[in-house]
Amino acid sequence: MTAFWLLAPIxxxxxxxxxxxxxxxxxxxxxxxxxxxxxxxxxxxDAPFLFAVQIIVYTGAxxxxxxxxxxxxxxxxxxxxxxTIKGQRLVAIVLGLLFGGVLVTVVAQAFVxxxxxxxxxxxxxxxxxxxxxxxNRYVFAFEATSALLITAVLGxxxxxxxxxxxxxxxxxxxxxxxxxxxxEHGEHPGNLPTPGVYARHNAVDVPALxxxxxxxxxxxxxxxxxxxxxxxxxxxxxxxxxxRRLEADGPERGRVEPPPSTPARHDGxxxx
Amino acid sequence: MSDYADYLATYAxxxxxxxxxxxxxxxxxxxxxxxxPTLTTPxxxxxYESGVDPVGAxxxxxxxxxxxxxxxxxxxxxxxxxxxxxxxxxxxxxWAAAIEMAVFLGFIAVGLVYAWRKxxxxxx
Amino acid sequence: MSAVSVQAIVGAAPSPIEAPDVDYATISxxxxxxxxxxxxxxxxxxxxxxxxxxxxxxxxxxGVVAAFVATVVVGAGLDTVDGEVTGRGGPTAMGSxxxxxxxxxxxxxxxxxxxxGVLLFAERRLxxxxxxxxxxxxxPPGSADERHATRLRIEHSEVFPLAMFALGGMMFFASANxxxxxxxxxxxxxxxxxxxxxxxxxxxxxxxxxxxxxxxxGAFSSAFFLYGIAMVYGYAGSFGLAEISTAVSSQIGGQNLxxxxxxxxxxxxxxxVAAVPFHAWTPDVYQGAPTPVTAxxxxxxxxxxxxxxxxxxxxxxxGARWDWAPAVWAIAIITMLFGAIASIAQxxxxxxxxxxxxxxxxxxxxxxxxxTSGDGVTSVSAVLFYLVAYGAxxxxxxxxxxxxxxxGGETTHLGRWAGxxxxxxxxxxxxxxxxxxxxGIPLTGGFISKWSVFAAAWDGGAWPLVxxGVVAxxxxxxxxxxxxxxxxxxxxxxxxxxxxxxxxxTWSVVAITVAVTIVLGVLPGPLLxxxxxxxxxxx
Numbered sequence: 001m002t003a004f005w006l007l008a009p010i011x012x013x014x015x016x017x018x019x020x021x022x023x024x025x026x027x028x029x030x031x032x033x034x035x036x037x038x039x040x041x042x043x044x045x046d047a048p049f050l051f052a053v054q055i056i057v058y059t060g061a062x063x064x065x066x067x068x069x070x071x072x073x074x075x076x077x078x079x080x081x082x083x084t085i086k087g088q089r090l091v092a093i094v095l096g097l098l099f100g101g102v103l104v105t106v107v108a109q110a111f112v113x114x115x116x117x118x119x120x121x122x123x124x125x126x127x128x129x130x131x132x133x134x135x136n137r138y139v140f141a142f143e144a145t146s147a148l149l150i151t152a153v154l155g156x157x158x159x160x161x162x163x164x165x166x167x168x169x170x171x172x173x174x175x176x177x178x179x180x181x182x183x184e185h186g187e188h189p190g191n192l193p194t195p196g197v198y199a200r201h202n203a204v205d206v207p208a209l210x211x212x213x214x215x216x217x218x219x220x221x222x223x224x225x226x227x228x229x230x231x232x233x234x235x236x237x238x239x240x241x242x243x244r245r246l247e248a249d250g251p252e253r254g255r256v257e258p259p260p261s262t263p264a265r266h267d268g269x270x271x272x
Numbered sequence: 273m274s275d276y277a278d279y280l281a282t283y284a285x286x287x288x289x290x291x292x293x294x295x296x297x298x299x300x301x302x303x304x305x306x307x308x309p310t311l312t313t314p315x316x317x318x319x320y321e322s323g324v325d326p327v328g329a330x331x332x333x334x335x336x337x338x339x340x341x342x343x344x345x346x347x348x349x350x351x352x353x354x355x356x357x358x359x360x361x362x363x364x365x366x367w368a369a370a371i372e373m374a375v376f377l378g379f380i381a382v383g384l385v386y387a388w389r390k391x392x393x394x395x396x
Numbered sequence: 397m398s399a400v401s402v403q404a405i406v407g408a409a410p411s412p413i414e415a416p417d418v419d420y421a422t423i424s425x426x427x428x429x430x431x432x433x434x435x436x437x438x439x440x441x442x443x444x445x446x447x448x449x450x451x452x453x454x455x456x457x458x459g460v461v462a463a464f465v466a467t468v469v470v471g472a473g474l475d476t477v478d479g480e481v482t483g484r485g486g487p488t489a490m491g492s493x494x495x496x497x498x499x500x501x502x503x504x505x506x507x508x509x510x511x512x513g514v515l516l517f518a519e520r521r522l523x524x525x526x527x528x529x530x531x532x533x534x535x536p537p538g539s540a541d542e543r544h545a546t547r548l549r550i551e552h553s554e555v556f557p558l559a560m561f562a563l564g565g566m567m568f569f570a571s572a573n574x575x576x577x578x579x580x581x582x583x584x585x586x587x588x589x590x591x592x593x594x595x596x597x598x599x600x601x602x603x604x605x606x607x608x609x610x611x612x613x614g615a616f617s618s619a620f621f622l623y624g625i626a627m628v629y630g631y632a633g634s635f636g637l638a639e640i641s642t643a644v645s646s647q648i649g650g651q652n653l654x655x656x657x658x659x660x661x662x663x664x665x666x667x668x669v670a671a672v673p674f675h676a677w678t679p680d681v682y683q684g685a686p687t688p689v690t691a692x693x694x695x696x697x698x699x700x701x702x703x704x705x706x707x708x709x710x711x712x713x714x715g716a717r718w719d720w721a722p723a724v725w726a727i728a729i730i731t732m733l734f735g736a737i738a739s740i741a742q743x744x745x746x747x748x749x750x751x752x753x754x755x756x757x758x759x760x761x762x763x764x765x766x767x768t769s770g771d772g773v774t775s776v777s778a779v780l781f782y783l784v785a786y787g788a789x790x791x792x793x794x795x796x797x798x799x800x801x802x803x804g805g806e807t808t809h810l811g812r813w814a815g816x817x818x819x820x821x822x823x824x825x826x827x828x829x830x831x832x833x834x835x836g837i838p839l840t841g842g843f844i845s846k847w848s849v850f851a852a853a854w855d856g857g858a859w860p861l862v863x864x865g866v867v868a869x870x871x872x873x874x875x876x877x878x879x880x881x882x883x884x885x886x887x888x889x890x891x892x893x894x895x896x897x898x899x900x901x902t903w904s905v906v907a908i909t910v911a912v913t914i915v916l917g918v919l920p921g922p923l924l925x926x927x928x929x930x931x932x933x934x935x
């Protein structure tokens with residue numbers, strides 16, 4: 001029981017962390033803690049097979065799938081928290097608590113007697129006992145599971161995989177196409193201009209200056225332009241900007257000293 | 273209750289290894305921390321991107337096509353769960369067990385063949 | 397690892413395990429369907445794109461027909477079991493499946509629905525030579541890539557193996573003899589349906605939303621079902637329905653655990669049959685899913701889930717019937733009334749059919765609440781008859797929905813259907829027949845099926861349910877008549893609905909379902925005999 005009382009608080013705190021943490025990644029990590037603790041619980045309950053499976057499948061595979069999905073989402077996406085049905089959340093919380101209360105009561109009332117049948121089930125060892133059921137009594141359900149897995153593969157493929165519909169274009173094709181465009185529309189066939197890195201600034205979010213003093217739109221990455229993080233010409237020394245950004249990020253990035261005197265390297269550049 | 277204690281004792285070695293692992297990692301990092309000079313400058317906290325200051329947050333959205341790889345892996349990780357007990361009883365069941373597992377793996381292999389023919393496994 | 401721990405895992409001298417003994421002939425229909433599904437995946441992998449769609453249709457149709465023949469053979473060869481009530485057949489495949497009379501009838505019914513579904517899936521003449529499914533589900537809706545894929549005329553022929561997997565899951569669900577198998581079957585039938593709901597060619601965002609809602613709520617209800625299974629296992633110490641039944645009648649252990657387990661299992665199943673208050677997904681999913689999928693799902697899922705529900709509650713929890721019957725009574729009443737009243741307010745044909753499906757879940761629950769067994773109309777036979785009649789009419793009605801179109805695909809707004817009687821009298825008459833069957837008008841299958849569930853309920857003393865059922869039927873009738881008036885007598889809006897000219901596939905579906913609906917109304921005898929001879933569940 002000692003192990004239970006050690007693990008239980010950890011699990012409860014981690015489970016709360018899953019629900020309450022603001023960043024999805026932190027939720028996922030808390031979930032991993034819950035899963036590992038659960039695996040230890042299984043080990044304590046004479047279920048070594050379940051212990052191994054919990055670690056291999058849940059903490060390994062399923063957790064990885066969770067993280068993959070998080071990467072697909074992009075963390076800075078915030079959901080709209082506007083309730084479409086008024087009072088929905090309150091009703092949900094009340095009903096959820098009631099439901100949880102009923103279940104806890106039921107389970108608590110039921111599990112007061114001593115556990116029976118465990119020794120019998122594990123007589124030949126836990127894995128052997130399981131295999132006996134899996135490959136004999138429940139063999140049909142076992143085989144049907146493969147239908148489930150195949151459906152899952154089909155589903156993932158249909159929804160996420162885009163089949164190549166045309167032969168792949170080689171570099172030669174691309175070059176030809178570029179020259180064609182140059183011949184027909186006068187589109188510049190060479191590289192795009194580089195951003196204003198080193199000329200005025202030490203990052204790729206500043207457009208290059210053209211000879212007439214205006215900025216070149218095409219010198220910055222389209223992704224940055226779409227995100228709206230491209231900076232225009234006028235800004236203070238970029239180091240102090242970086243400092244402010246770091247401070248705004250809060251204490252998680254570590255203690256940030258007050259800005260020292262601007263490094264000499266940047267001094268001249270600010271005047272440009 | 274002594275049975276239970278005995279049973280838990282079989283996990284003592286596992287617990288010991290975990291403990292040693294944690295101690296080792298913590299020890300190495302701790303010793304590092306003791307000996308290294310700690311001079312925090314904001315520039316040191318920046319992500320290194322070939323000498324250019326990073327722009328935007330460190331998190332980028334990845335393409336959904338990679339999800340298929342993750343998923344195929346999970347499918348096969350799940351079937352490994354069944355292989356474990358199967359291996360334990362294979363000797364006592366014999367051919368029937370081999371056929372059962374062959375059917376199961378065959379079904380799943382069909383899924384893999386499908387993915388392969390759709391060109392998931394080739395790099396584009 | 398020390399020697400002690402190795403022994404803890406592997407055991408000292410393991411007792412031998414016998415190889416499982418499975419009677420493959422008895423479960424051959426199920427094996428044929430799952431085999432057709434796997435074959436379909438291989439076809440998808442190896443057959444060139446030009447022939448793929450046609451090959452898939454062939455594999456699916458041949459598989460379903462072969463499975464149907466096998467079902468008939470199995471059904472003819474079932475042994476009669478005499479107990480307190482007559483049954484046929486019994487557990488097979490190591491006790492995982494119970495191939496008894498009701499199971500075989502359900503198999504045949506599901507295969508019939510499956511065949512009609514496949515015919516609807518295969519229809520390609522309505523949308524400029526393309527099926528009702530999106531060209532490439534991974535392209536964003538409305539994108540250039542999507543248009544490109546459509547221009548290349550590629551198609552997702554994966555829907556055929558997916559439908560076969562769903563069909564196999566339904567058949568397994570209806571015949572599973574233990575809760576573990578039921579859970580696996582529930583997932584096998586649900587997963588392909590979640591997927592197919594999101595594959596519509598037109599109004600893709602709506603379709604994807606439907607799939608997402610169905611998936612999330614479906615997963616939630618599966619969790620309820622699983623939680624219930626765990627509690628019942630805790631109570632009875634077994635997954636097998638027969639063992640649970642023994643435990644229930646000998647009243648071992650804590651009754652609270654049993655009650656909670658039954659309640660959670662009931663919730664999971666009521667979600668699948670779309671009973672109030674677990675119906676919220678139904679209108680959105682029925683509306684958003686591609687119409688052929690809606691047709692297949694409306695008929696198939698309801699049939700499989702109802703038979704599974706009857707099996708669990710009659711076989712395993714039969715001894716605790718006075719504990720669960722009140723809940724079923726209450727849910728039957730609110731489901732019938734809600735379904736009938738809510739369908740009145742609908743302006744969309746697919747949503748209207750969805751609410752009608754909810755109301756029919758209520759009528760089916762009336763049959764279940766009757767708890768009648770023995771000779772004459774039993775609950776099981778009444779529900780089986782009802783499922784055949786309802787499923788046929790529902791598939792037919794959705795098949796008609798696929799045919800009434802405008803430039804943007806199907807036009808499902810009820811107002812746009814005004815004047816369909818002038819545009820295409822045949823189609824309007826067919827739709828009217830389906831509506832009249834839903835309403836339970838004499839000379840349609842709906843009348844006999846309503847009569848049989850009400851008779852079963854009345855015999856079982858559930859007369860208040862019968863009264864409410866008649867009231868709800870009257871309410872629904874009012875609405876269905878209004879739609880019929882709209883079809884034939886209302887002036888068309890604008891230039892009225894256009895009816896696409898389908899291939900013989902959809903025509904034959906409409907013709908077959910009309911024929912079944914009328915034959916069941918005029919000559920119900922053979923099917924009534926069949927479902928009554930099927931007898932009770934055998935555990």
